[in-house]
Amino acid sequence: MKPSAILFAAAVFAAAASAVAAPRLRPIMRDWKAQAGQAERMLTGAVPYDEPALRRILTGMIGDARDVEAGISGSGAQALDAKNRFSRFEADAAATLQTAAAPGGASARFQRVAGDCRSCHDALRN
Numbered sequence: 250m251k252p253s254a255i256l257f258a259a260a261v262f263a264a265a266a267s268a269v270a271a272p273r274l275r276p277i278m279r280d281w282k283a284q285a286g287q288a289e290r291m292l293t294g295a296v297p298y299d300e301p302a303l304r305r306i307l308t309g310m311i312g313d314a315r316d317v318e319a320g321i322s323g324s325g326a327q328a329l330d331a332k333n334r335f336s337r338f339e340a341d342a343a344a345t346l347q348t349a350a351a352p353g354g355a356s357a358r359f360q361r362v363a364g365d366c367r368s369c370h371d372a373l374r375n
């Protein structure tokens with residue numbers, strides 16, 4: 250992991266953990282992992298498509314991302330970058346929610362959400 254990535258991860262996590270009402274990042278991420286897997290399975294047809302379940306997943310992720318974003322304090326470049334990334338994630342999840350009635354459209358949109366997971370982790374981890 251690059252030193253800048255460690256600082257960024259620490260900044261995101263410390264900021265989220267220090268804010269009184271901010272939820273902790275790791276348990277949220279573990280939930281997201283399970284939920285993203287569930288969404289992928291229904292969008293690839295591995296399990297039957299369940300629109301209400303997909304809506305619940307996306308609505309929960311949007312709420313979590315808002316909470317995390319609100320818990321990031323500071324105005325440094327890393328704090329702003331983290332806020333921007335969570336904000337993009339929220340926007341892409343909201344766009345997916347709007348297409349939830351049609352699995353084809355939702356699937357295309359959800360790829361962007363999954364891309365946001367990866368790009369944020371790439372910025373932090375390798």
Ligand code: HEC
Binds near residue numbers: 275365
């Ligand atoms: C804007 C940044 C960002 C986005 C978007 C994001 N993550 Fe993360 N993720 C992190 C950070 C930061 C950590 C490291 C947290 C820590 O270890 O303190 C992390 C850690 C994780 C972990 C490891 C948790 C653990 O137990 O150590 C998983 C799994 C994970 N993310 C899944 C996801 C999934 C799935 C998505 C998309 C649905 C996602 N993340 C989107 C920033 C992000």
